[in-house]
Amino acid sequence: MRRRSFALDLERPLATARGTIRRREGELVGVDADGVRGVGEATPLPGWTESLDDCRAALDRIDPDATLLDGPPTDPLSAAPGVADALADAPAARHAVESAALDARGRRDGDALASLFADAPADRVPVNATIGDGAVDETVSATKTAVADGFxxxxxxVGVGELDRDVARLRAVREAVGDGVAIRADANGAWDRETASEAVAELAALDLAYLEQPLARTDLAGxxxxxGRGVPIALDETLATAGVGAILDADAADVLVLKPMALGGPARTLAVAERVRAAGVDPVVTTTIDAAPARTAAVHVAAAIPDVRPCGLATASALATDLCPDPVPVVGGAIAVPDGPGVAGDAFEDLL
Structure with missing residues (x-):
């Protein structure tokens, strides 16, 4: 198993509840199989995954001669229990190893990753545009640009300023784009229960696709x-805190936002997507602002989910630079799924 450290600056600093992110750092992992190499990415994001130091420590514990290609695509590390144990508490590290094993397997056998997961995966994945927390005029201008670009x-x-301001912004967006464009609002856990309840009452008339993470990540009951009050509820940050089972048991979500880096790999994410869909909850796949290898693998996961909603995979522009040319550019509000083999053919061949 090969490794390489990397660091990528963001196009602009990103403010989060855990501080401001200015760069993404991680590890690339390479797995060789019959003359081809699979590449996987670990880009930890504390609060979602282990720390960078813990990620590297987990990768250090792996036997470099471990066999990683004998497990089924739906559970590729099942044939290497020692590897799975070493990565049990390190989802980003596990993501890298699982992704590399799947990429190597696909490249060896001539199959695209999505085809390892599904008999008839989609060839395009719809994606959403993200609109920042600007003033009304700025928000409307950004939405018009996004719609003109095909989104x-x-x-x-939402959630940074007063609720009245956010309601005005969302009303202006709906008026600007009409009924044919889906609108989601993402509060990133900013509101208390009273404010969130008022927001749902105010926004029900706008036919929102969903309201994402209106309350703190720990508030399942809230x-x-x-x-059931006119605005579907999506959970994102809560998944990292409560886990899938607790969310389903609490009937706390209509939609779950799934991040493969935080869930421990592409196959694990697809398994979660199938589990929540069976429970009547819709999955949406997104990233933790990852580099090209992880972002591309996430596109394959989304392609394997039947009738997937638009996903949060249009994130390449958040990076000032990337590890390689983008194999999954957004065109007309969608991403074409690479047809392989593996994650993206030989796109990552020279990274390790």
């Missing part, structure tokens, strides 16, 4: 109480 799903950031 028919917009995610508007999110459950918001459901």
């Amino acid at each position: 028919d799903c917009l995610k508007v950031k 999110h459950a109480a918001l459901r």
Whole structure:
């Protein structure tokens, strides 16, 4: 198994509840099989995954001669229990190893990753545009630009200012784009229960696709109480805290936002997507602002989910630079799924 450290600056600093992110750092992992190399990416994001130091420590524990290609695509590390144990508490590290094993297997056998997961995966994945927390005029201008670029799903950031301001912004967006464009609002856990309840009452008339993470990540009961009132509720940050089972048991979500880096790999993410879909909850795949290898693998996961909603995979522009040319550019509000073999043919061949 080969490794390489990397660091990528963001196009602009990103403010989060855990501080401001200015760069993404991680590890690339390479797995060789019959003359081809699979590449996987670990880009930890504390709060979602282990720290960078813990990620590297987990990768250090792996036997470099471990056999990684004998497990089924749906559970590629099952034939290497020692590897799986070493990565049990390190989802980003596990993501890298699982991705590399799947990429190597696909490249060896001539199969695209999505085809390892599904008999008839989609050849394009719809994606949403993300609209920042600007003033009304700025927000409307950004939405018009996104729609002109082919996006028919917009995610508007809310929760930074007063609720009245956000309601005005979202009303202006709906008036600007009409009924044919889906609008999501993402509060990133900014509201208390009273504010969130008022927001749902105010926004129900706007036919939102969903309201994402209106309350703190730990408030399962509060999110459950918001459901069924005219605005579907999506959970994102809560998944890292509560886990899938607790969310389903609490009936706390209509939609779950799935990040393969935080869930421990592409196959694990697809398994979660199938589990929540069976429970009547819709999955949406997104990233933790990853580099090209992880972002591309996430596109394959989304392609393997039947009738997937628009996903949060249009994130390459958040990086000032990337590890290689983008194999999954956004065109007309969608991403064409690479047809392989592996994750993206030989696109990552020279990274290790």
